[in-house]
Amino acid sequence: MESNNLKKDPYVALKFPEFRSFLVMRFFLTIGYQIQGVVLGWYIYNLTKDPLSLGLIGLCEAVPAIGIALYGGYIADKSNKKTLLNRVVGVILFASIVLYIVTLPAVTVYLGQSLLITTIYIMVFVIGMARGFYAPTSFSIMAMIIPREHYPNSSTWNSSAWQTASIVGPALGGLLYGFAGINHTFIFVLICISISFIGTFFFKSRPSTFVKTGSIYKSLSEGLKFVFKTKILVGALSLDLFSVFFGGAVALIPVVATEVLHVGATEFGMLRAAPAVGAVLTMLLMTRFSPMGKPWRNLLFAVTGFGVSIICYGLSTNFYLTLFFLFLEGAFDSISVIIRSTILQLVTPDEMRGRVSAVNSMFIGSSNEIGQFESGLTAKLMRTVPAIVFGGSMTLFVAAVTWYKTKKLVPMSLEDISNS
Numbered sequence: 001m002e003s004n005n006l007k008k009d010p011y012v013a014l015k016f017p018e019f020r021s022f023l024v025m026r027f028f029l030t031i032g033y034q035i036q037g038v039v040l041g042w043y044i045y046n047l048t049k050d051p052l053s054l055g056l057i058g059l060c061e062a063v064p065a066i067g068i069a070l071y072g073g074y075i076a077d078k079s080n081k082k083t084l085l086n087r088v089v090g091v092i093l094f095a096s097i098v099l100y101i102v103t104l105p106a107v108t109v110y111l112g113q114s115l116l117i118t119t120i121y122i123m124v125f126v127i128g129m130a131r132g133f134y135a136p137t138s139f140s141i142m143a144m145i146i147p148r149e150h151y152p153n154s155s156t157w158n159s160s161a162w163q164t165a166s167i168v169g170p171a172l173g174g175l176l177y178g179f180a181g182i183n184h185t186f187i188f189v190l191i192c193i194s195i196s197f198i199g200t201f202f203f204k205s206r207p208s209t210f211v212k213t214g215s216i217y218k219s220l221s222e223g224l225k226f227v228f229k230t231k232i233l234v235g236a237l238s239l240d241l242f243s244v245f246f247g248g249a250v251a252l253i254p255v256v257a258t259e260v261l262h263v264g265a266t267e268f269g270m271l272r273a274a275p276a277v278g279a280v281l282t283m284l285l286m287t288r289f290s291p292m293g294k295p296w297r298n299l300l301f302a303v304t305g306f307g308v309s310i311i312c313y314g315l316s317t318n319f320y321l322t323l324f325f326l327f328l329e330g331a332f333d334s335i336s337v338i339i340r341s342t343i344l345q346l347v348t349p350d351e352m353r354g355r356v357s358a359v360n361s362m363f364i365g366s367s368n369e370i371g372q373f374e375s376g377l378t379a380k381l382m383r384t385v386p387a388i389v390f391g392g393s394m395t396l397f398v399a400a401v402t403w404y405k406t407k408k409l410v411p412m413s414l415e416d417i418s419n420s
Contacts, residue, residue, distance in 0.1 A: 174269015
């Protein structure tokens with residue numbers, strides 16, 4: 001009876017101390033990462049006035065994250081998760097310190113614009129490498145500190161923590177940059193990432209359950225084979241890859257704010273925060289009204305809504321309407337995040353979590369950055385508004401094709417998926 005009550009308790013995951021520590025660690029890392037991303041995008045665009053420069057930020061982060069992801073998953077499976085996470089966050093902290101130093105006025109004058117931008121891209125590349133290890137390591141830790149029956153609830157809270165940080169981060173990034181400048185903003189970033197780094201010391205050390213059965217190549221192949229033979233995983237990851245790739249127009253908010261809406265840094269921060277506001281409010285609702293009754297059907301609905309909101313955002317010329325459509329984009333995206341993360345947790349064996357999460361990060365984690373590059377490139381070729389509308393339209397096309405190819409999954413319940 002007590003177990004059943006826990007399952008119905010929307011706060012059940014928060015009853016586990018290590019999970020609370022995990023949320024704090026991820027919250028401060030995410031808020032620092034988000035502020036840093038917003039500030040770098042605004043800073044580089046104002047230096048270059050070229051939308052492609054925004055796309056190159058995403059590309060510099062995505063290439064190493066994708067390239068090292070499978071190996072990162074292998075290392076995460078065979079390593080002490082606490083130690084590895086500590087080192088990964090330490091690398092992110094180091095790169096952020098370098099970014100702070102090179103954007104100091106005295107250093108900027110000494111470096112010159114070309115070397116300054118190159119250094120920024122290199123540090124973003126380093127952060128991308130760290131992300132290749134962070135995603136599978138954090139995924140594995142979360143699975144170890146929460147009982148299996150509470151995975152849906154923990155996924156909701158974990159996503160909510162990320163989205164809350166994504167609200168505070170862009171808003172603070174815009175405000176701090178507008179009122180205090182980039183250097184003071186980077187100091188705040190360093191404080192947040194330092195708190196996250198300290199937080200990595202509070203997890204218990206757990207021995208790896210990984211059993212090496214052959215070469216690294218064979219081990220990595222096992223992770224890939226598991227994903228591609230599991231139809232529900234292939235469908236969910238493919239849907240996200242292509243929808244986010246074409247729907248990455250949020251990366252163009254600096255251009256929209258400057259050239260379409262004609263607003264400043266403060267309004268830019270509000271626009272950048274709007275998707276996360278919609279996401280976190282929706283996720284809080286999802287702790288009581290779960291979307292997992294018919295997860296595949298709800299996932300397709302959410303991606304469709306995501307595409308429509310992107311198109312409306314691209315066509316809007318009113319600041320408040322743009323805020324609203326970005327709010328809806330985040331709300332629909334949050335539903336798909338909850339569904340995908342829950343499915344991934346349920347169908348993945350403990351001994352393969354790092355490698356499967358690595359494949360997941362190649363599809364999902366890096367699709368945002370690749371989508372950012374696609375948006376920057378199409379904006380340069382097609383101009384900003386046509387590029388955004390094109391991206392939203394392609395997202396709708398992807399959702400329609402996926403529905404046609406996966407009709408049998410639409411009526412499946414969460415229990416059907418778990419037992420499949």
